[in-house]
Every structure is written in C-alpha cells, then in structure tokens.
Amino acid sequence: MRLKLAVTALAAACALPIQASAAEGEVNIYSYRQAYLLEPLLNAFKEETGIETNVVFAKKGLAERLEREGRNSPADLVMTVDISRLSELVERNLVQSVDNETLEENIPENLRHPDGKWFALTTRGRLIFASKERVEEGEITSYEDLADDKWEDRICTRSGKHPYNIALFSSMIAHHGEEATEEWLEGLKDNLARRPQGGDRDQIKAIHAGECDIAIGNSYYYGNMLNDENQREQAEAVRLVFPNADGRGTHINISGVALTNSAPNRENAIRLMEFLSQPEAQKIYAEANTEYPANPDVKPSGIVAEWGDINPDDLSLQEIADNRDAAVRMVDRVDYDN
Template identity: 50%
Template structure:
C-alpha cells in the first residue's frame, strides 16, 4: 500500500467513525446551578452538554418545535411543572434499570416519564431571637392567629408555595386548604413579594418573625457576604403535616419524544443519579440527594434530620390547579 493510499484509507476510516453528539437540555433551573455537574459529565465522557434556560413558555416551545425539537432532555425545579410537561405529550418514558434502581419509587413517575434528581424541603425560617424552639411544629400552625403580622412569604402564586398548598390539599382536602390559605394571608406582615432570601432579610430587619423558604437558600445566603448576617439571624425549622412529614419538592428530568441524541442523553440521565453526580449536587447546591447513601454536605447535615412526607408527588402535582384557584379566591396577593 502506497503512502497516499494509506492516508486516504485512514481519512476515510476517520470520517466513518460516529461523532460524539452533544446533549441539549431545556431547563427552568438557572444553568449556573447545574453547570458543575454537567462539567463533570463532560470531563468523564467527552460529551458536551448545552443548557438552554427556558423560564417561560417551555411547553409551548416543545409543542411548536414538535419532532424537530433539538431538546433531548427537560429539567424543572417543581413537580407540578414537570407533570405539566409530561401531560403535554412531549415526553417519552425511560425503561432504564439504572434510573429505577437509583431513584426511590415515590420520587419518580410510575410510568417512568420523569425522575427526581434532588429534593429540597419547604421549611420555616424563624428568628433566633423572637421565636422559641418548638413554638412552631406543623404547617397547620402557620394559620394560627398567634402569628398575625409575623409571617413573610414570597408570592402565593409562586410554584414553591403552590406546591405546598397542593400538598395541604392532598392531606386535608380543598375546603380545609382554603381556610388555611386564608389564615396564612391574615397572618402576613406585609404584601407577598421578593424571593425566599428576601423574606429572611425581612426577619433580620424585624419586619416579621417567620417565613417560608427552601432549605438550600440558607447555603446560598451563607456563601454571600452581603447576606450572611441575614442567614445568621434565623434558624431552620422542619414543620410537618399533622398526619404526615415535611413537604419536599424536586428537581427532575425527563426525555423528550424528539430527542435527537437519545443514547447520549440517557447516558447523562444515568450519570446524574450516580454517586459522583449526587455528591456534587449535595456539595455545590446544598440539596438532598435522591440516591440512598449519597453523602450530604456538612452544612446540610448541620440543619438536622427530618421525616419526609410520604404522600405521592404525582398526587400533589394533580392538585396544582385547585391550589391556584384557592390562592386567587382568597386574594392572597391583595
């Protein structure tokens, strides 16, 4: 074989090799929060991950793109939004034993259309100076008149608060949930506004004594020199439902029907529930892993243990429309 023939054969062989495809993700989560774990996947496999932040109109975009959509995966930070994506008909189930073994049954769809990657608890931030230990123990307590003018929260129409109210409906029914929502409104110290961290700032400033928030925001505040003082003014309390545990929500993932890079996307899904990825999630984002035995960060461990509410998250997601209607009926934002 001549040198020219050898070079041509080598070039032809190289062209015939399958290219390593990228994985494209539509995410409602801020990309910077998940970039570290995506970088770890790329370092391990050579497969690049493209994150597109789609905060509004996710379902409409998937439907409009149809089978031509470049999205392989969809990630959301709320079970109700994930269920809405599934209900839109743009998702395919994943019969994947690695995913099913890693993710507990109550943290994935029964038809394997979505899988949780992490969880976070919806807790109470309480003033260290003005709220005694044990003074609040249940979500039901939040509607007690003793908290009148002492409660702060972000919009009642935000996904996190709608999910909590949806869980309340699952436990107590719509009628009692409406009474509870009205009680929350009556106890507000000010109009709902801002995010979970700004509620803690209000506690620090003496505007209220307790607020609703997700656990991981404590980690974010402690990492920000401008917010450390806010964080140190409160403690985390893990309320429970009277007949259940502490409400948790998820960040989750699902495979689109159109997935042009299905094999690579499936590889990424499996990596995200691996011990390596779950440890990165826990350390970087101060979230709770879904993989049994995956370590918590030292900071998260310091917050203490709690009993996770065992109500099915798909049921919780099914009550979102009722929760939204109740918040509007009590004029929570007014």
C-alpha cells in the same frame, strides 16, 4: 452551531440553535437550571464517557419552544425545577417514558413520574424560618401552626400563586382535603404581617429587619445566603424549622430531568440521566445549590449536613401535581395575595 456551556442564562426564544441533526457522542439539553449548577456535572460526565453536552439555558419558554419545534427539536433532555414545570411537560405531551432499571433503583418511587416521564435529581424542603430573637425554639413545629392566631401580623410569604407555595398548598390538600385546607389558608392569610411579595430570600431579610417573625421558604435559599458574605448576617437572624418532622414529614419539592419526545440522541441522553442519578453526580449536584440528593443512598454534605436530618414527606410528587389546579383556585377564592 454547537453550543458550549454558557455562563449566563439566556431567554429560550433568543438562544442560539443547537445543531439539529443527531451526532454520535452528544447530548442536547434545554435547561432552566443555572450554568454554575450544571457545569461541574457535565464536565464529570464528559470525563467519564467522552460524550459532549450542548446546553441552551433559559429563564422561561422551554415548553413553548419544544411545541414549536415538534419532532424536529434538537433537544434530548429538559432539566428544570419544581413539580409544576415537570408536570407541564407531561401535560403538553412533550416528553416520553423511560423504563430504566438504574433510574428506578436510584430514584424513589414518590420522586419520579409513575410512567417514567420525569425523575427527580435533587430535593429541597419548604421550611419555616423563625426569628431567633422573637420566636422560642419549639414554639412552631408544623405547617398547620401557621394558621394559629398567635401569629397574627407576624408572618411573611411570597405570592401564594408562586409555584413553590402552590406545591405546598397542594400537599396540604392531599393530607387534609380541600375544605380543611381552605380554612387553614384563610388563617394563614389572616396572620400575614404584610401583603405577599418578593422571593424566599426577601422573607428572611424581612425577619432580620423586624417586619415579621415567621416566614416560609426553600431550604437552599437559606444555605446560599449563609454562603454569601453580603447576606450571611440576615440569614443568621433566623433558625430553621423542619415542619411536621415528627409526623408525616416536611414537604419537599424537586429539580428533575425529562427525556423529550424528539430526543435525537436518545441512548446518550438516557446514559446521562443514569449518571445524574448515581452517587458521584448526586453529591456534586446537591452541593452546588445546598440541596438534598434525591438518591436516598447519598447523604447530604457540607452546610446541609450541619442542619441535621430531614424527614421528608413521602407523599408522591405526582399527587401534589394532581392537586395543583385546586390549589390555584383556592388561592384565588381566599384572595391570598390581597
């Protein structure tokens, strides 16, 4: 049965099957991204090309599902967030290389796999949130500052093992080496106001509540809170700090897309990948979740543009992925979450 675009996410193991046979004019997508983010994009793609898109939305388990289905999987593309999830697809040999001039022109080299096994579609900064009342502007400017003992008992974060933090810690390893990064991570832990908990929005809420003065979080959470009248007051209690903006640049993570090994509709799938990398789709996709376009020719718009320019760290996301295991072991060694 052909799936129509769902409104809510479904667990992959429970989702209805996509028709397995290849059919002209279709693309089958497994997605961790929410329906409201994809619907405008896929509608625009159909209007331009006439190609139907069938989507299974999931919260977890897509890699395992692809492994079970093997060469008979109906999925053409996987759309997901975070470099760790994209790397997992590569490590499990579930996706194939795409050698495509359009994608290579539109997506910078550091935002795609060296062999074309995944491509970024949007980016988000891992920022510092600072209390407007209790932290002076310019008082903290870098990730390295988070370990300064002046912030003792003043910082909130989510779990150190969450993929967003692991990616940040991995980037610190790439820039400073393991020994220096572990010393920094111990300093950050010593400055925590409470045990790591909750999500990125919860860190902003904790600043508003006076539980801490500094927090770490993804830029789009702040944007989404500003757009939510029930959370706007909490978001307005903090100012954004783009760490290391005057140096190597702010750490970024991505949402991305990869072509599966089975890909029964390979040509149509690559056509959709090309479409997603082009200006019209980049603008739609980035605006939907207050993110930054991956295509450098497309400028941020809306509320994101109001924050000013981001100077993104040009470190290869693949290098960050390569340091992931070292970062996880480091979080365990310093017992960060305890």
